[in-house]
Amino acid sequence: MARHSVLGAVLVGALALAGCGGAKVGDSSAGAAGDCGTFNLAVNPWVGYEANAAVLAYVAEKELKCKVTKKELKEEVAWQGFGTGEVDAVVENWGHDDLRKKYIDEQKTAVSAGSTGVKGQIGWYVPPWLAKEHPDILDWNNLNKYADQFKTSESGDKGQLLDGDPSFVTNDEALVKNLNLNYKVVYGGSETALIQAFRQAEKDKKWVIGYFYSPQWLLNEVKLEKVKLPEYKAGCDADAEKVACDYPDYDLDKIVSKKFADANGPAFNLVKNFKWTNQDQNTVAKYIAEDKMKPEEAAKKWVEANADKIKAWTAKA
Amino acid sequence: MVAVAAPRQLPRLWHRYKQALVVGGIVLAWLVLWLLLRNFGTLPLDASELTPLHRWINSVNDAVGASRNSNPVFLYFFNEIRLVIDEFVRFVQALVAQPSFGRPVPVIGWLGVVGIAGFVSFVVAGWRVALLAVAGFVFLGLQGLWQESMDTLSLTLAAVVISLLFGIPLGIWAGLSDRANRVMQPVLDFMQTMPTFVYLAPLTLFFLIGPASATIATLVYAAPPAIRITAHAIRSVPHNTVEASESLGATRWQTLVKVLLPSARKTIVLGVNQTIMAALSMVTIAALIDAPGLGKTVVKALQTLDVGTAFNAGLAIVVLAIVLDRVTTAATERRTLPRWALFGGLGITAVTVYFSYTYLWAAEFPADVEFGSSIRKGATAVTEWAQDSLTLITGGFKDFVTFALINPLQALLAQSPWFLVALVIVVLSFLIGGLRSAFVSAVCVGVLVATGLWQDSMITLASTLVATIMVMVLGVVVGVWMGRSRRADRIIRPVLDAGQVMPAFVYLVPFLALFAASRFTAIIAAVVFAAPVAIKIIADGVRAVSPATVEASTALGSSSWQTIVKVQLPMARGALTLAANQGLIYVLSMVVVGGLVGAGALGYDVVAGFSQSNLYGKGLAAGVAIVVLGVMLDRLTQAAAKRWTN
Numbered sequence: 001m002a003r004h005s006v007l008g009a010v011l012v013g014a015l016a017l018a019g020c021g022g023a024k025v026g027d028s029s030a031g032a033a034g035d036c037g038t039f040n041l042a043v044n045p046w047v048g049y050e051a052n053a054a055v056l057a058y059v060a061e062k063e064l065k066c067k068v069t070k071k072e073l074k075e076e077v078a079w080q081g082f083g084t085g086e087v088d089a090v091v092e093n094w095g096h097d098d099l100r101k102k103y104i105d106e107q108k109t110a111v112s113a114g115s116t117g118v119k120g121q122i123g124w125y126v127p128p129w130l131a132k133e134h135p136d137i138l139d140w141n142n143l144n145k146y147a148d149q150f151k152t153s154e155s156g157d158k159g160q161l162l163d164g165d166p167s168f169v170t171n172d173e174a175l176v177k178n179l180n181l182n183y184k185v186v187y188g189g190s191e192t193a194l195i196q197a198f199r200q201a202e203k204d205k206k207w208v209i210g211y212f213y214s215p216q217w218l219l220n221e222v223k224l225e226k227v228k229l230p231e232y233k234a235g236c237d238a239d240a241e242k243v244a245c246d247y248p249d250y251d252l253d254k255i256v257s258k259k260f261a262d263a264n265g266p267a268f269n270l271v272k273n274f275k276w277t278n279q280d281q282n283t284v285a286k287y288i289a290e291d292k293m294k295p296e297e298a299a300k301k302w303v304e305a306n307a308d309k310i311k312a313w314t315a316k317a
Numbered sequence: 318m319v320a321v322a323a324p325r326q327l328p329r330l331w332h333r334y335k336q337a338l339v340v341g342g343i344v345l346a347w348l349v350l351w352l353l354l355r356n357f358g359t360l361p362l363d364a365s366e367l368t369p370l371h372r373w374i375n376s377v378n379d380a381v382g383a384s385r386n387s388n389p390v391f392l393y394f395f396n397e398i399r400l401v402i403d404e405f406v407r408f409v410q411a412l413v414a415q416p417s418f419g420r421p422v423p424v425i426g427w428l429g430v431v432g433i434a435g436f437v438s439f440v441v442a443g444w445r446v447a448l449l450a451v452a453g454f455v456f457l458g459l460q461g462l463w464q465e466s467m468d469t470l471s472l473t474l475a476a477v478v479i480s481l482l483f484g485i486p487l488g489i490w491a492g493l494s495d496r497a498n499r500v501m502q503p504v505l506d507f508m509q510t511m512p513t514f515v516y517l518a519p520l521t522l523f524f525l526i527g528p529a530s531a532t533i534a535t536l537v538y539a540a541p542p543a544i545r546i547t548a549h550a551i552r553s554v555p556h557n558t559v560e561a562s563e564s565l566g567a568t569r570w571q572t573l574v575k576v577l578l579p580s581a582r583k584t585i586v587l588g589v590n591q592t593i594m595a596a597l598s599m600v601t602i603a604a605l606i607d608a609p610g611l612g613k614t615v616v617k618a619l620q621t622l623d624v625g626t627a628f629n630a631g632l633a634i635v636v637l638a639i640v641l642d643r644v645t646t647a648a649t650e651r652r653t654l655p656r657w658a659l660f661g662g663l664g665i666t667a668v669t670v671y672f673s674y675t676y677l678w679a680a681e682f683p684a685d686v687e688f689g690s691s692i693r694k695g696a697t698a699v700t701e702w703a704q705d706s707l708t709l710i711t712g713g714f715k716d717f718v719t720f721a722l723i724n725p726l727q728a729l730l731a732q733s734p735w736f737l738v739a740l741v742i743v744v745l746s747f748l749i750g751g752l753r754s755a756f757v758s759a760v761c762v763g764v765l766v767a768t769g770l771w772q773d774s775m776i777t778l779a780s781t782l783v784a785t786i787m788v789m790v791l792g793v794v795v796g797v798w799m800g801r802s803r804r805a806d807r808i809i810r811p812v813l814d815a816g817q818v819m820p821a822f823v824y825l826v827p828f829l830a831l832f833a834a835s836r837f838t839a840i841i842a843a844v845v846f847a848a849p850v851a852i853k854i855i856a857d858g859v860r861a862v863s864p865a866t867v868e869a870s871t872a873l874g875s876s877s878w879q880t881i882v883k884v885q886l887p888m889a890r891g892a893l894t895l896a897a898n899q900g901l902i903y904v905l906s907m908v909v910v911g912g913l914v915g916a917g918a919l920g921y922d923v924v925a926g927f928s929q930s931n932l933y934g935k936g937l938a939a940g941v942a943i944v945v946l947g948v949m950l951d952r953l954t955q956a957a958a959k960r961w962t963n
Contacts, residue, residue: 045605047620071607072616076930077521083385086526098931107383153719154835154915162834166925166932173363187364187921188834190913192822195622196829204708217621240365289621 036066039267040088042078043070046191047217049092051284052116054295056091056274058303063314064266075099075167082257083109089256089271094120094213095169104255111261113254113268117275118215120250122168124161124227125212127202131225140179140229147182149207158184162210164194171243172211175229178244183209198222215278217289266314273313280306339748347741351733358734360771364925367935368769374934382522391523399529406475406528410609414467423467425673426680427458430467432669434640436662440654442647453640458682461689462611462633469610470637472603473596476532480540480592485585488547489573492581498548503948505541510902510947512909513538513602514927515940521606531608539596546588550581583649590645594817597638601820615820624700624826625693631823632692638818639811704830711831718783719837727779735771742949750956761949768938768945776918778946780836780911781904784843788900791844792851796896797881799852800859800889813849821846821910829914839911839920846910847903851896858892859885894958901954905947919943 039060043053053070060066071078071087079099081087103110126137136142143159150159161183163172172185188194194210195218201208202222212224229246236245260268280302287298303310362368385391411417412424425433431454439447457466491498513534524530554577562576578585604612611630618626672679730738739762746758765774799806821842832838862885870884886893912920919939926936 045616045620050620071526072604072613073526073607074518074605074928076518076928077526077606080382080518080522081526083382084522084525098929102379102382102930152833152835153716153837165928166921167928169929170365173365185364186834186915187912187917188915189917189921189924192619192622192826193829193834193914196826197834200704200708200830200833292621292623 036060036064036266039066039068040081040086041068041070042081042087042090043072044075044078044090044092045072047285047289048118048215048281050288050295051281051298052091052118052274054288054299055276055284055302056089056270058296058299059310059313060267060270062303063310064270066267079103079110079255082255083107085257085259087257088260088267089113089254091254091271091274092116092118092252093255094252095250100255109258110255111258113256113261113272115275116252116254118252118278118281120213120215120252121226122211122213122247122250123229124172124209125198125224126209126227127198127206128223128225129202129205130207138225138227140181140227143209143227144180144182146207150183150209152186154186155184158182159209160184160186162186162188162194162197162208164188164211165191168211168213169247170211171237171240171247174241174243178242179230198224215281215285217282217285220282220286220290270313273315275313276309280309336748340745343741343744347729347733347737350737351729354734354737355732358736359732359775360735360766360769362769362772364921365932367932368938370767370769371932371934371938374937375931378519378930378933381519385522395523399524399527402475402479402524402529402532403527405479406472406532409471409475410468410528412471414464414471414609422677422680425670427454427463427673427682428679429666429670429673431455432666432673436666438640438644439662440659441652442644443652446643446647449643450640453636456636457633459687459689460629460633460692461684461687462614462630463682465609465611465614465630466633466637469597469600469612469634472528472531472535472608472610473593473600473637475528476535476539476596476599477589477593479532480536480543480596481589484540484543484588484592485547488544488585488588489551489578491544491548492551492577493573501544501548505544506948506951507944508537509541510905510944512906512923512940512943513599514909514923515937517602517606518927518933526607528608530606531603534603534606534608535596535599538599539592542591542595543588546591547581547585550584550588551577553584554580586645586649590642593641593645594638597634597641597818600634601822612820615823619822619826622826623697624823625695625697627820627823627826628696629689629692631819634818634820635815639814642814700827703827707831712833715832715835715837718840719835722783723779723836723840726782727776730775730779731772735766738775739766746953746956749953749960754952754956757952758949761945764945765942768942770919770922770935770939770942773918773922773939774942774946777908777916777920777943780840780916780918781843781901781908781946781950784840784847784904784907785897785901787840787844788847788851788904789897791848792855792896792900793886793893795848796852796855797859797885799856800885801881806856810853813852816845816849821907822913825910825914834915836911836916838914839907839916842910842914843904843907846907847900850903851900854892854896854899855889858889858896861892862888891958891962894954894961898951898954898958901950902947905943905950908943 039057041053041057041060043050057068057070060068071081073081073087075090075093075096076099078087078090079096079102082103104112124140131138134146137146147159150161151157152160154160159182161172161176161181163170163185164187166187166189175181176183176185188197188210194212197208197210198212198218199222200206209227212218218224230244232246232248237243237248254271254274256268256271284298284302287293287301288295291298293301407415410423413430414423417423431451434454435447435451438450457463460466487501491501516537517534520530520534524533558576558580559572562572567575600608600610600612601615602612604610604616611633614630615627618624618630669679674680739759742762743755743759747755765771768774795809799809824845825838825842828838828841832841866884866888867880870880875883908916908920909923910920912918912922912924919942922932922939923936923943926932926934926939
């Protein structure tokens with residue numbers, strides 16, 4: 001008895017629902033891919049990179065009809081992917097001479113695809129309030145004067161120089177030693193730690209000096225000021241232990257897998273021609289980081305406003 | 318009772334007293350020598366400095382990478398494994414998570430998955446848990462994270478299935494053979510304490526970027542609990558049961574299948590439970606090598622410090638964990654269902670699956686009903702409030718603990734000459750566990766020196782000890798409370814579950830604002846992760862004290878305080894030592910996360926090794942140092958536990 005009633009109820013319910021079922025799966029289907037094929041784009045974990053990747057992916061999908069597979073990877077793993085054939089392009093590379101040597105010169109699985117047009121800068125930064133109240137702090141010669149102010153629970157009796165994400169090259173320990181600064185490098189260990197420190201410092205007027213870089217979305221929100229270190233001259237950073245000069249300016253470039261370059265398809269052509277400015281990247285990065293837009297939406301908005309640039313990128317060589 | 322026992326305990330008490338004197342003497346001598354020899358022979362190594370060993374590991378790593386495309390081991394061995402696992406995960410994803418077989422949606426849509434989850438829970442765990450499962454899965458959809466959750470679920474289930482496929486047979490083997498057990502123990506220790514960051518990049522070299530690498534990374538960490546607990550379960554089947562079976566002429570196979578496995582079943586299911594929890598705690602890390610699902614949402618949100626979005630995704634992981642935990646825990650009880658309920662449930666499930674296959678509304682979770690955005694806003698608001706209003710108090714607290722506890726301990730460990738610390742460790746080990754312990758500790762100390770990271774190891778050890786002390790204080794306070802009150806237990810337990818599986822960085826962002834990038838922040842992160850385990854173990858231990866004993870003590874006029882201190886805690890000391898042991902191991906597994914928020918030392922070395930190829934060797938060495946610290950502390954606490962409970 002009981003069994004029959006349950007089964008009956010199920011059947012009635014099923015029929016009732018089927019009656020008002022609604023749209024069926026497969027009623028509308030998406031378009032097919034064009035002749036571009038698959039484009040494996042590495043996405044490294046920072047917003048500026050995401051901006052480059054989003055715009056490239058959008059153009060490749062919409063204009064060239066490629067099937068874009070974004071792979072979210074750390075830099076090391078992404079470069080390693082050139083050899084295993086799983087990554088076609090890295091579209092914002094910060095120097096990484098060690099990786100260049102290993103994959104471009106030795107294993108010959110990767111090649112450079114030229115500049116992205118974005119200039120990268122690494123250095124020591126202080127929050128804007130500090131630069132305003134003590135303008136002389138922007139010269140490294142005066143740093144020792146303020147060392148006491150930068151003391152924290154981590155730096156003992158010296159001033160704290162906060163370092164961050166170990167993905168970026170740092171000479172800070174050598175710099176502190178060679179410039180005779182009364183500071184101790186404290187390793188925050190992540191970009192998150194740096195951003196929180198600077199945000200907090202500006203809001204509560206705290207003393208913080210640390211390693212940072214531009215372009216970075218935080219600079220739209222908190223205009224950090226760069227401290228002047230002894231000028232960079234070619235070769236002054238050759239011996240890692242004797243470095244006593246500023247970081248060089250980085251020409252952020254694109255790296256692609258050798259196979260991808262040799263095939264010379266439309267996606268490679270796009271990557272090769274892709275070039276914009278810090279201003280462009282900051283705009284898209286702001287859409288993503290502050291306006292909380294999805295990368296695709298951010299890319300769409302920018303692409304629609306900059307049709308002429310896109311035309312140059314997609315032009316046949 | 319107490320009065321009768323006292324005279325017999327006197328000699329033992331005297332013995333303890335003497336021992337305390339000896340330990341005190343050693344510490345005093347250490348302090349004096351520290352004053353004299355401070356900063357001599359501390360074996361420091363700068364952040365960018367390498368030893369020949371580190372360089373050698375780098376060159377091996379490079380050579381392996383360079384030969385990847387020609388080496389037959391890669392072509393025929395690793396590639397085959399990768400293919401099988403990739404296909405398996407992609408198949409599960411095709412079923413529930415990803416558009417597949419030329420359809421714009423997965424084979425089974427949300428309604429079908431909810432139906433299946435409800436039915437399976439109903440069958441193995443009863444209708445209450447089934448309701449929880451259905452509510453939990455619908456919640457995931459309402460958060461606006463259906464597809465991400467299903468991707469995570471697919472990967473987790475695949476990793477768990479493979480873990481069990483190998484783990485349970487290996488566990489049975491280790492349960493039956495002492496030799497197998499002895500060989501497996503250190504391997505399992507290694508798998509559980511070696512930081513994932515160390516093998517994440519090499520994994521993608523062996524198994525390429527994709528589901529296979531993510532699954533293998535997960536199962537390296539998740540399989541050991543299944544193996545350990547299965548072995549333990551087999552070993553704890555009473556001897557006479559096994560003997561009775563053998564004397565009745567059963568073969569070994571029959572004894573295993575008819576006697577051992579059924580009696581061990583309950584415990585083995587607990588192992589499955591622990592494996593699932595461990596797998597879920599890997600979700601965010603696996604996202605760093607492109608594992609699909611909730612982890613990606615967390616990682617991405619954190620690039621812009623979007624705590625709201627990260628918390629929403631973290632909460633989905635917690636919900637998945639709680640549902641899977643309650644289902645597997647309830648599954649330890651045997652239950653039989655009336656046939657009508659079974660078939661009725663099956664019928665309903667079939668209908669939901671059919672609908673979700675056919676109709677769009679049942680396939681894709683409706684986007685217009687959701688409260689994910691409210692959760693995001695709420696979490697962001699709470700975070701901002703905390704960051705704005707608590708910084709002064711929390712900053713002061715951090716400074717106090719740092720100067721009163723962390724700095725002195727670190728000074729003692731890291732500024733003493735290495736041979737002095739080594740001597741103290743070996744002598745203390747001898748006092749605790751005899752020659753054997755002294756030998757193990759001596760070997761461990763030797764390996765630490767060999768890694769070239771002695772001073773970093775000592776700094777990490779100091780923080781680890783402070784964190785473990787905090788874990789035990791919390792464990793005793795909250796554990797006793799939960800053990801004595803069912804209601805407290807019911808309310809606190811889900812919070813503990815959340816602490817164990819919520820991705821650390823979600824709460825670390827506000828912590829960084831409250832405590833700045835510092836060793837203390839790293840310690841707090843470790844406490845959040847490790848305290849739940851200690852609390853649960855102590856709560857269960859206190860509850861297991863026989864009610865008759867507690868009643869007797871109350872009847873004799875003891876206050877609650879006296880009952881706790883004189884009866885419940887001493888009788889639960891087995892649980893206390895286990896809690897200390899597990900607390901330590903869990904704290905050590907957070908060393909790398911600590912490196913991301915200012916702990917420096919070994920944690921930072923590992924993180925840096927993952928991020929820069931020329932530091933890879935150093936990162937690996939730091940990983941080994943963490944494992945060695947873990948093994949040493951584990952063996953020491955176990956030896957101490959044996960002494961204390963006997």
